[in-house]
Amino acid sequence: MEIDKKSFKNKINFLFTADGSAGLYNMEVDDVYHSVYGAKSEAIEKFIMPLDFEKIFFNRKELKILDICYGIGYNTKALIKKIIETKYIGNVEIDLLEYNLNLILVSPFIKDGFFKTYPEVSYALIQNLLHIIYENKDELCSMLNKSTNKKFYEPFYRHLIKKFKNFRYNLYPREKNNAFLHNIYYHCISHSMKNRLKYLKNKNFVITPHIGDARQAVKELSGCYDIVFLDAFTPAKQPLLWTLDFFKELYRVTKKDCMILTYSNSSSVRHAMLESGFFVGKLFDKENRNCGTCASKNQDYIKNKLDDFDLGLMKTSAGVYYIDKNLNSSNDEILKEHEMRKQQLQLESSSQFIKRYKNNQEHLNEKI
């Protein structure tokens, strides 16, 4: 798949979400990148809190993380914050999968709600992404200075990038990069945060972006991931990263004690996860509402198992999973094949099942 450079300018709109963090809306896919209730809060609630980081991951010597559909990086940023907060001492490797290079480029500079209290999050990203920032600095500068979007970027970074591009750092690239980082270090990090930053600088912290179709990128990864974030667009619109075959690849590249997290509650997604060999469970938010799905090869990591209702729903037409045998079909091809298979299978519809299930429950309650 070709690297998507133009789409950022043409089809993606910024908006402020309810917690004050910047979010995006994609007009072509007609889908939001982030919850309008809060891009930052969503990442914390759906991808970080369910990890139970202190209990499950804190004692590991190293952490390998795969952020599928990095976008402007909220899930990775929230995880970096967690790592700093808990003073996790092991090595950290994060692989970012995203086909829109421009999103990766602007990600450290967004008004994301981390800047005031956790500027190290941005620093860690800039430090690791510096080579692509440097290679694309003209593009980045014009994106950061586009008048309609200015308010969605941290002003401090906008000015710095301008300097980075225009003057001062006219030496050979290595020195330019160092001077740029040095500036961020001294201007951005207040005295009280220096210790936290020192900790981040001293540890082995590697972030690697993989720009292109996540399916191809995953095929080339060798694996052993502890944590996987899957944050693709809605399955019914873009099934490409929710297929049985993609989950089989995720099974191949994850550790036994892994945790995969996604916001999707879709029965077809859960079915594909189960079919590829994972144990699958539900995620709940603060109001005890179902807010996503987790998968692991270790049954003990599944706090909220799927119940009879969820398993029943999986046997209806809503539970038919998507297929992409060679991991190279288009969204339309996957949707078309899915529709044909659903017609052949002639399964009960989800609404019929829900009605039947409710009736059965009422009869049971009457008997009690």
Ligand SMILES: C[S@@+](CC[C@H](N)C(=O)[O-])C[C@H]1O[C@@H](n2cnc3c(N)ncnc32)[C@H](O)[C@@H]1O
């Ligand atoms: C719902 S948004 C994810 C938001 C993101 N996690 C964040 O914090 O900003 C989905 C993202 O997936 C990317 N994407 C969609 N299909 C992809 C594919 N096949 N390979 C790689 N990235 C893809 C889009 O460019 C978009 O940034």
